[in-house]
Amino acid sequence: MAFALSSMQVTSSAFANHQAIPAKHSAEQEDVSPALAWQGAPDGTKGFAVVCHDPDAPLVKDGTYGFVHWVLYNLPGDLNELSENTALGTAGANDFGNQGYGGPMPPEGHGTHYYYFWVLALDHQTALPEGLTLAELLREIEPNLLGMNRLVGTYQRD
DSSP: OOOSBOSOEEEOSSOOTTEEOOGGGSTTTTOOOOOEEEEOOOTTOOEEEEEEEETTSSOEETTEESEEEEEEEEEETTOOEEOTTOOOSEEOBOTTSSBSOOOOOOOTTOOOEEEEEEEEEESSOOOOOTTOOHHHHHHHHGGGEEEEEEEEEEEOOO
């Protein structure tokens, strides 16, 4: 099991680590996923999954906390970046009740939230059905997880 940080590096051309996510990537504006890139995936990586999670959201659901903004999987192991508003991969369910990316939108007056964009490296290429929740995805991939790391962005509603 590899639910610990690996040496993989995750970056974005849209924002730096622990910096503000541009409003165009929020649910307040264009609501498009930011570009992501990663390097240093563990040896033997054959697939990837990407998740965006806001642990600061005041939501407890099905025994978990926070708010899931993006679940994306079935990404090939030779991939090392996603373009803005990517059409690659298979979209899972977010906590907005939709599939695909749903950008930051913390409750008004709730202050700054942190958004964790996780890239998970897998030992095989997945062919999972669309619409999986984060919990369902993690149940499927946990035995095949080689490593993971994240980029953290911030967002605050005006």
